[in-house]
Amino acid sequence: MPISSPRSLRAAVATLFVPLALAASVLPDAALAAPVAKTAAARPNAAFEKWAERFADDWVRMNPQLASSTQYFSGAEQAALDRQLTPQTPERRKKMVAMAKQGVARLDKWIAGPLDETQKISAAVMRWSLSNVIANEPFEDYNFVFSQFGGPQVGLVNYMTQTHPMRTAADVDSWLARLDQMGTRMDEALARARSATERKLIPPRFILERAQFQVDTFLKPAASQNVLVASLEKRSAELKDLTPEARSAAIARATRIVEEKIRPAYVRVQGFMAELHPKTNDTAGISRLPGGLKAYERALANFTSTTLGAEEIHAIGLREVARLEGEMDKHLRSLGFTEGNIEARMKALDATFQPKGEGDPRPAILEKYKAMVNDALVRSEKLFNLKPRAPVEVLREPPLTEASAAAHYSLPAPDGSRPGVFWVPMRGPTFDMIRMRSLSYHEAVPGHHFQLAIQQELAGIPKYRSQRIFSGGSAHAEGWALYTERLAVEQGWYEGDIPGLLGALGSELFRARRLVVDTGLHTKGWTRQQAVDYGINVEEVDRYVVWPGQATAYMIGMLRIVELREKAKAELGAKFSLPAFHDMVLGAGSVPLDVLGQLVDGWIAREKAKAV
Incomplete structure (x- = not known):
């Protein structure tokens, strides 16, 4: 109707x-509007294709979690990336922006030359995406690091319990390697949140309290009953090449990592949130932050x-x-x-x-x-x-x-x-x-x-x-x-x-x-x-x-x-x-x-x- x-x-x-x-x-407006002409200009540009694929490969390598969720590579390279959690450091962010700037500069040269219809679209999509990475960079910290949606306190847990591939015994070993890095990644996010706080980029109180609830919920059960350990127990149960002894050892190791490395990192985040709480108020909009209207425009x-x-x-x-x-x-x-x-x-x-x-x-x-x-x-x-x-x-x-x-x-x-x-x-x-x-x-x-x-x-x-x-x-x-x-x-x-x-x-x-x-x-x-x-x-x-x-x-x-x-x-x-x-x-x-x-x-x- x-x-x-x-x-x-x-x-x-x-x-x-x-x-x-x-x-x-x-x-240009007419670049995609005309029927595909069978001319030299409409043929694929092999050099562009090679450059774009190489650039995309390098971009994905900077984000191992993306590499795993898409299974972008194969063999030893993919297996190595499946063992890493993406760093959350300022250095990595700077590298991504620098790489985006290089990509845009190179794309402008490719676009000035002959590309076929699919390549024109690919170049447009790549340039738009990379330009946004550059333009968004000054405003990255205007969203609370530990937000209740994308914050690492839930994002890493969801990734480990849902997205990390669990097909073979080797995937269990990769999962444990990633689990061992989770505390470090939480600490990196905590450092970023402290830096944002120093610049008066502070969440509203009701948002902070939602994130506090999530951290408290994560810390409630003992390590052996933690959601990460429970997920490993469940997801590894059907793996045909994982012996009962190896499964028990993996669960025991996961419990130790949660107890010794991950729970302490969450406790540190919990402490930071408690420190932050008195500094917050219930003003909701991004205009509450310095330069917030420009951030919203972007x-x-x-x-x-x-x-x-x-x-x-x-x-x-x-x-x-x-x-x-x-x-x-x-x-x-x-x-x-x-x-x-x-x-x-x-x-x-x-x-x-x-x-x-x-x-x-x-x-x-x-x-x-x-x-x-x-x-x-x-x-x-x-x-x-x-x-x-x-x-x-x-x-x-x-x-x-x-x-x-x-x-x-x-x-x-x-x-x-x-x-x-x-x-x-x-x-x-x-x-x-x-x-x-x-x-x-x-x-x-x-x-x-x-x-x-x-x-x-x-x-x-x-x-x-x-x-x-x-x-x-x-x-x-x-x-x-x-x-x-x-x-x-x-x-x-x-x-x-x-x-x-x-x-x-x-x-x-x-x-x-x-x-x-x-x-x-x-x-x-x-x-x-x-x-x-x-x-x-x-x-x-x-x-x-x-x-x-x-x-x-x-x-x-x-x-x-x-x-x-x-x-x-x-x-x-x-x-x-x-x-x-x-x-x-x-x-x-x-x-x-x-x-x-x-x-x-x-x-x-x-x-x-x-x-x-």
């Missing part, structure tokens, strides 16, 4: 998307890949909120919910769907999510030619992070040893029942799983793009996932399910409110409570506080993808194919929004040429 006409949508967004200079400088450019400013994004949010609330009001009235604002009526509707009866409802809810994902796979058949080979699973968010986590997706392992995973937090005692379908479409099928697993499996683009070593950022990735939510509405997937449709519209409303709340927090002095009162739950608000700008990527990216689709429909008429459009967007991998626009122009031109 459409929620806005193509004409009105095009009019609403046509003037919003000014290409970001970082990417616009690398490709964050918006990074996450939206546009030149839209905070005021423009705030206005887009207000407009979209009004549109969606008007649509939802009609459907709520049709169900008899007429009293109160949209938020109050949606809560009343959701309350009617809460699990009833005794016992823990979570296993049944998880099974419903799995059924929704399987149903979406069937429904997607007629809308997509390009689909991932990797399977997707639905799992409950682990206890350490469940208290503050949002639903999310993690990539399958390239070697097939780990499926894609849609992670669902189930804090309770109430559950967000009517939004289950839209959440499944966003995080799994046909959202992030289709997008990211397909990209990883693509054979026609370089490995450094398929593995997202260099990519187009959040606006493309999150824009696609939100686009698939709208696609499900447009395609009638909610026929006969008005509550589910309201859940979908409510999910989009949530993303529109994000534009208002994120910009409100960081540029208009909004308090945490103001953001909650606007209809965003407190866990989400706290996410925006520690991750300024990221929440704006979803709606901005989705509007751009819809705008490009409607442009293609208008120009191609009866020759427009929705599955072909989706294949084109997914087949390019992750690209900045302006490069996506150029790709769509090129696709339109090629489709028109076929008809001649």
Whole structure:
């Protein structure tokens, strides 16, 4: 069921998307717009390919954890990287920025010469990614080092318990080598946090307290019952080449490392947090920090890949909120919910769907999510030619992070040893029942799983793009996932399910409110409570506080993808194919929004040429 006409949508967004200079400088407007010409200039430039692959290899070598999660190399080199945790030192950060500057300078020379169409896109994506590394560097410490989302106190634990490969006995030995470095990495992060504090880059009190809770939770059990040791026990149980004696020895060694090295590092972090607490207050926005408004401006450019400013994004949010609330009001009235604002009526509707009866409802809810994902796979058949080979699973968010986590997706392992995973937090005692379908479409099928697993499996683009070593950022990735939510509405997937449709519209409303709340927090002095009162739950608000700008990527990216689709429909008429459009967007991998626009122009031109 459409929620806005193509004409009105095009009019609403046509003037919003000014290409970001970082990417616009690398490709002329017509560079990807014309059909591929079979000329010398359109042939692959072997020298560029060799340089780009070598540069990407060196970039990945600087991040051993990335090398492992992507299994980027093979043989002895990959095995050596699988034994290392990525350093968190100032020296490594400086090396990455210096390398990025070298890469941009070299790319500018390559771009001035002949490249084929795929190489032009690769050069644009690489340059955009590296330019952001350089531009973001002055603001890296504006996000709290020990944030409740990406901080090492949870990030390292999640990596060791979920991402480190565990296929053979050799992987257990590599895991132990990494475990032995975890205390050092925590101390490096602690040094960075102390340095940030000296520069008055201090988190709000409520954010610090979330991180304190995580550290306290980690330290509660004895070493033998610690989440890291428990994970090793569980993950090593099925390894066929690991003898019982070797497994027992590995578990004993892990327990010693946790007791002697990791727990003391967490205690040191715990002490730092206690020292910091009296210096904090409850001011939420990044503007509380010296130079915070400039940091936010940079964050918006990074996450939206546009030149839209905070005021423009705030206005887009207000407009979209009004549109969606008007649509939802009609459907709520049709169900008899007429009293109160949209938020109050949606809560009343959701309350009617809460699990009833005794016992823990979570296993049944998880099974419903799995059924929704399987149903979406069937429904997607007629809308997509390009689909991932990797399977997707639905799992409950682990206890350490469940208290503050949002639903999310993690990539399958390239070697097939780990499926894609849609992670669902189930804090309770109430559950967000009517939004289950839209959440499944966003995080799994046909959202992030289709997008990211397909990209990883693509054979026609370089490995450094398929593995997202260099990519187009959040606006493309999150824009696609939100686009698939709208696609499900447009395609009638909610026929006969008005509550589910309201859940979908409510999910989009949530993303529109994000534009208002994120910009409100960081540029208009909004308090945490103001953001909650606007209809965003407190866990989400706290996410925006520690991750300024990221929440704006979803709606901005989705509007751009819809705008490009409607442009293609208008120009191609009866020759427009929705599955072909989706294949084109997914087949390019992750690209900045302006490069996506150029790709769509090129696709339109090629489709028109076929008809001649």
